[in-house]
Amino acid sequence: MRLLLLGVSHHTAPLAIRERLAVDDPVPVLGKLLEHEALDEAVLLSTCNRTEVLVLTRDLEAARRRLQRLFQVELPSAAGGISEGEIEEFVYELQDGEAMRHLLRVASALDSMVMGEPQILGQTKDAYRAAATCGASGPILDRLFQRAFSTAKRVRSETRLAERSTSVARVAARLAGQIFEDFSEKQALMVGAGEMIELALAALRDRGLERLAVANRSAERASALAVQYGGSAHGLDELPALLAEADMVLTCIALDRPVITSVLLWDALRGRRGRPLFVIDIGVPRNVDPAVDVIDEVYRYDLDDLAGMVDENVEERQREQARAEVIISEEQQNFDGWFVALRAVPTIKDVRARIEEIRSSELERSLGKLALDESQREGVEALTQAMVNKILHAPLTRLRREAEREEGLVYLEVARLLFGLDDEDPPGGGETR
Amino acid sequence: MVVSLYQIVAGLYLIASVAAAAGYSLSHQGLARVAVSTLVLGWGLHVLGFATLHTLDPAPPLTDPGVLLSFMACVGVGAFLLMLRRRRLLGLVAFVAPLAFISVFFGQLRFGAADASGVTSSGLLEHAHVLLASAGLALLALGSLAGELFLVEHGRLKRKRGPQLGGLLPSLEALDRASAAALLVGFSLLSLGVVSGGIWIQRFGSFSGSDGHELAFALFWMVYAGLVVQRFGARASARQCAIGSVAGFVLLMLGLLGSEWLS
Numbered sequence: 196m197r198l199l200l201l202g203v204s205h206h207t208a209p210l211a212i213r214e215r216l217a218v219d220d221p222v223p224v225l226g227k228l229l230e231h232e233a234l235d236e237a238v239l240l241s242t243c244n245r246t247e248v249l250v251l252t253r254d255l256e257a258a259r260r261r262l263q264r265l266f267q268v269e270l271p272s273a274a275g276g277i278s279e280g281e282i283e284e285f286v287y288e289l290q291d292g293e294a295m296r297h298l299l300r301v302a303s304a305l306d307s308m309v310m311g312e313p314q315i316l317g318q319t320k321d322a323y324r325a326a327a328t329c330g331a332s333g334p335i336l337d338r339l340f341q342r343a344f345s346t347a348k349r350v351r352s353e354t355r356l357a358e359r360s361t362s363v364a365r366v367a368a369r370l371a372g373q374i375f376e377d378f379s380e381k382q383a384l385m386v387g388a389g390e391m392i393e394l395a396l397a398a399l400r401d402r403g404l405e406r407l408a409v410a411n412r413s414a415e416r417a418s419a420l421a422v423q424y425g426g427s428a429h430g431l432d433e434l435p436a437l438l439a440e441a442d443m444v445l446t447c448i449a450l451d452r453p454v455i456t457s458v459l460l461w462d463a464l465r466g467r468r469g470r471p472l473f474v475i476d477i478g479v480p481r482n483v484d485p486a487v488d489v490i491d492e493v494y495r496y497d498l499d500d501l502a503g504m505v506d507e508n509v510e511e512r513q514r515e516q517a518r519a520e521v522i523i524s525e526e527q528q529n530f531d532g533w534f535v536a537l538r539a540v541p542t543i544k545d546v547r548a549r550i551e552e553i554r555s556s557e558l559e560r561s562l563g564k565l566a567l568d569e570s571q572r573e574g575v576e577a578l579t580q581a582m583v584n585k586i587l588h589a590p591l592t593r594l595r596r597e598a599e600r601e602e603g604l605v606y607l608e609v610a611r612l613l614f615g616l617d618d619e620d621p622p623g624g625g626e627t628r
Numbered sequence: 629m630v631v632s633l634y635q636i637v638a639g640l641y642l643i644a645s646v647a648a649a650a651g652y653s654l655s656h657q658g659l660a661r662v663a664v665s666t667l668v669l670g671w672g673l674h675v676l677g678f679a680t681l682h683t684l685d686p687a688p689p690l691t692d693p694g695v696l697l698s699f700m701a702c703v704g705v706g707a708f709l710l711m712l713r714r715r716r717l718l719g720l721v722a723f724v725a726p727l728a729f730i731s732v733f734f735g736q737l738r739f740g741a742a743d744a745s746g747v748t749s750s751g752l753l754e755h756a757h758v759l760l761a762s763a764g765l766a767l768l769a770l771g772s773l774a775g776e777l778f779l780v781e782h783g784r785l786k787r788k789r790g791p792q793l794g795g796l797l798p799s800l801e802a803l804d805r806a807s808a809a810a811l812l813v814g815f816s817l818l819s820l821g822v823v824s825g826g827i828w829i830q831r832f833g834s835f836s837g838s839d840g841h842e843l844a845f846a847l848f849w850m851v852y853a854g855l856v857v858q859r860f861g862a863r864a865s866a867r868q869c870a871i872g873s874v875a876g877f878v879l880l881m882l883g884l885l886g887s888e889w890l891s
Contacts, residue, residue, distance in 0.1 A: 373785065376716050376802040469865045471800060488786065491865040500788045 196235070196335065196537055197255045200294035201262040201286055202247030205308045208285035210499055214480030216246045216270045216282070219449065221322060224248075225331040228265065233257035236333040238340065240301070240322040242315065243478070243498060244308050246270070247301070249294060251335050259288065292531055295339065299523045302343035303350040305516065308502045309363050311356030316347045335537070339530060346526040353522060354515045364394035366504045367496065368402055371443060371473050374494055378403035384441035385409045386434070386455075387448025388420050392477055395445055396424065408437050411448070438463035443473045446482035453484040460487050467492070475501070532599040539598035542607045543591050545616040554583050630684050633677040634698065634736035640670030641705075641729035648722040652796050660796060663721045667728070668709060674702045674732065690758040698735030699759070700766035701728045707767055707813070711806050719796035720806070723773055753828045761821025761845070765880070767814030768852065772877030774807035775870035782867055804866040807873050808859055815852045822849045844887040848880050 203216055218224055221239035228237045228250070236251040248265065252258035266286045289297050300306045302319045323340040326332040332340070351357050375381055383404055385396065388411075396407075407426030411417035414430055421428035429437055431454065438444065438460065448454060455474070464472065474495040476483040487493050558579055562572060594610055597603030611617055644666040651659030678699060681687065688695045708724045711717055781800055798806070822845055829842065855876050859869045 370785070372799060373781065373797070374800050376799045376805070468863050469869070471866065491782075491867045494785050496788060504788070 197252050198291050198294040199252055199258050200249045200289040203285045204245035207287055212285055217241050221325045222329045225329055229331055231261045236336045237331045238322055238326040238336055242318045296527045298343050299346045299526055302347040305519055342530045349522050350519045354518045356515045356519055363501045364398040366501055367395040367475050368398035374471050374473050379405055381442040382406045382440050383443040384437050386446040392445045392447045395475055435463055445475045447477040448482055455483040457484050457486040536595055536599045539595045542610055546614050549614050550583055554579050630680050637670050637674045638733040640666050641725055644725040645729050648725045652722040660718050667725055671705045678702055694735040696762050697731045700762050701731035703763045703766035704770050707770055715802045715806055717798045717802055719798050753824055757821055757824040757828055760817050764814045764818030764821055767810045768877055771807045771810030771873050774803045775873035778803040778870040815856050841887045844883040851876050
């Protein structure tokens, strides 16, 4: 069994490419992937910063070809606007231990654009849940993802990396402070919701922001958010009027195209007498058309911009990151041992089957010669079963343990040789006296 | 005595400049506040110095560049301190204080060598014309400074360079409002200066059209009238207004220097 991961992320691809490869609903994609005979399990993670597919396979080469097809042909053609070969340079590939470590780092927000940000863990859980619901994940990936979640919890509780995400929100609030003099008289408009947006909103409120309007696709959801954040609720159809009133806009809504276009903003800004508009866009794909940057009064920042501005104590971050990496290594080692030990499973199964075959045939032959009643026969059956189990327990345990190390794989080979597991005419399989 | 007072004022403005520069570079609001306090003290003495200027023998004429420069600095600092009471403009002290120091320092150097043959300061109309126009120019200079800082900040924010270090510079909104207020009051004072100058010409001289100073001021007035319309009537963006205010003041300075050179 091999683990294979293919993906694009903010490390390798610009936002314009990432947003085109974003997958809203992973279930159909996973369904199609698992139709391929080489793929046993799969999970697809698609967030604002990455689209990655992790699969368990018995045929690495076939699995690689299938995933390459997904990234280079299927996803681009679904998104449109990208030619097939264009994606190739952005896609990375990781195998086995590297793939495993990568997942642990992703779930722990070590690979995030804003290191330590809180959203990625929830997004990873959602991806796993979607795969589990449609039966795409099996026992191996189940266990790997559970390990990833517990690792993420350790990183959050044992390091201070999570504090870093609040600095992005603080940067947003400080930027707003360089545009506006007094927040108490300003009107904020929140389009959609998300943890980063909430953090930014909290930071703005700390600086005196009071008036808030919430717009969302559904009126019910908008009302719930408005109650949660203490604002008025609106539908997306009211955006033009809301934009005309707003001084700050915070957007994070899942839509496949910008909800705030330059045309919409030009119209909205017409009656504002040159009042500035501060826009934070955390959505992926972006909710605000970058073309609005040409409008003098509009100051737009997306996640890339904000993360790039985080003024942090580099030394402290590196120290915390190093601590987190140690945790990742420990957890990876634990899982790796378990995963590698899985290689012993077929051999152990074969050994058990071979011994059981011998026990059954010998027992059958002996019982035919003995005149035993039913209870006596059951007694002998149990006796031989217990003997076999006792004899096999120590060597099989040792075999499993040794198989956790790369060097221990020789034990598997020896066991297969000694028991003739790969022979057509195995020892002990023939006539015995 | 008066010259010594001006030297003390220059010294206080210099201390304010150093404190403001340190506050700005160290992102230390406390130092910036020290700079403002020193500026307030210096300004109080500056006003006193200007009020007692006539006691100098010979008293320098109001048209003396040194006196004018010093007076404009006094008005500019006063206007800045007044704005500071209503707007969050603390960071502006790092620019106002050095300009005030330079103006007073070079202004007071000329007091001893003042040419008494310049425009006499005997008539109320001359006083009104020179003081109003100079005060107007000082405010327009302050508006231009705010506009310039607005453009720098606007460019930085548009290039997504991140928050400024320490965040001492005023917000775009504060700079825009300061620039608008300075333009409005400065233009009003300039208008009154132009009107009083016009009356003076009608009474005591003729407006021939060849006088560079008068022609230049008439043109400045028209340019600034256009800027007032742009800002308060045409709904131009804050950036366009800032460009207008900077360009207007540059034009004004070039015009003044040109007319002085021609005359």
